[in-house]
Amino acid sequence: MDLGNGVITPGHKSAETLEHELASLGLPDLNNKTVLDIGAWDGYFSFAAERLGAKRVVALDHYVWMMDLPKQQAYFRSCLERGEPPKEYETVAGLWQPDALPGKRAFDTAHAALGSSVESVVADFMRMDLDALGQFDVVLLLGVLYHLRDPWSCLSRLRHVTRGTARIETHAVAIAGHPQLRAWEFYPGAELAGDSSNWWGPTVDGLLSACRDVGFSPEPITDVPTPAVGVENYRLVVRCD
Numbered sequence: 098m099d100l101g102n103g104v105i106t107p108g109h110k111s112a113e114t115l116e117h118e119l120a121s122l123g124l125p126d127l128n129n130k131t132v133l134d135i136g137a138w139d140g141y142f143s144f145a146a147e148r149l150g151a152k153r154v155v156a157l158d159h160y161v162w163m164m165d166l167p168k169q170q171a172y173f174r175s176c177l178e179r180g181e182p183p184k185e186y187e188t189v190a191g192l193w194q195p196d197a198l199p200g201k202r203a204f205d206t207a208h209a210a211l212g213s214s215v216e217s218v219v220a221d222f223m224r225m226d227l228d229a230l231g232q233f234d235v236v237l238l239l240g241v242l243y244h245l246r247d248p249w250s251c252l253s254r255l256r257h258v259t260r261g262t263a264r265i266e267t268h269a270v271a272i273a274g275h276p277q278l279r280a281w282e283f284y285p286g287a288e289l290a291g292d293s294s295n296w297w298g299p300t301v302d303g304l305l306s307a308c309r310d311v312g313f314s315p316e317p318i319t320d321v322p323t324p325a326v327g328v329e330n331y332r333l334v335v336r337c338d
Contacts, residue, residue: 098141100210106203108139119145121334122237122264123318127151130234133258135222136160136241139203143215146235154215155233160187160244160294162201162219168192173292182287186294223251232260239266242304243289243297248281249307255337256311262338263313269333270298273324279303282328304335313337 098106098115105112119142128150134143137156146154169192176183187193198219208215218230223245236259238251245251255263268289270282282298289295299307301321308315318334 098207100207115141121319123336125262127235133157133233133236135238140207140215142237142239144207144211144213147213147215155218156215157218157220157222159219159221162198163193163195164200165192165194166200177291183293222254227254227257230258232258234261236263238263243268244294246296248297252307253311256313262336265335265337267333268298269331270300271322271324271329271331272300273326276323277302279306298330301333308335308337
């Protein structure tokens with residue numbers, strides 16, 4: 098993340114990669130708009146929305162912010178080395194610290210360095226009072242949906258807080274020979290990437306149908322692969338108006 102004055106954080110993705118991901122969302126003009134970033138993590142997209150002229154940005158997270166991320170990564174690697182699936186992270190002693198919010202330190206550091214006015218809300222989007230949160234012109238749900246046990250309820254709640262348009266970015270699957278199949282692949286345990294927090298991989302029509310069911314008019318932004326055989330995993334971006 099570029100913090101200005103020549104300071105760029107090391108991170109896990111380069112600044113160029115993140116700029117490409119931002120461009121791939123096909124965002125509207127954010128000038129004078131309100132933006133909600135659900136699952137903000139370190140805040141890259143929240144701060145980008147502010148930089149692009151949004152008048153108000155809310156960064157919402159709880160899962161990552163309550164996690165001791167270095168301990169979580171060490172635990173994850175140890176499970177891989179032992180050939181064991183990791184337990185759900187919030188059940189592992191030492192990883193889940195809702196009072197200390199160790200996973201929010203990077204966001205807070207960037208917030209201070211940027212002199213940002215982005216508002217942070219520590220809350221579980223699936224449980225919080227949405228009326229108290231309000232509605233927003235642009236809502237971002239990036240890298241979140243496939244981590245949830247109940248993605249349909251998430252989409253319904255997403256519709257509730259979206260006054261204008263939303264962007265969903267998620268893990269997705271394309272199934273050879275079935276380009277219009279409305280399906281969601283389920284990953285019990287830690288089947289997807291060895292990560293116990295990964296649950297679902299929708300086909301594009303599976304996700305679009307669920308979005309329509311809650312009242313959105315969705316459209317895929319990314320190109321959908323057409324594998325010759327088997328199942329291909331990819332990242333899908335959908336615009337929901």
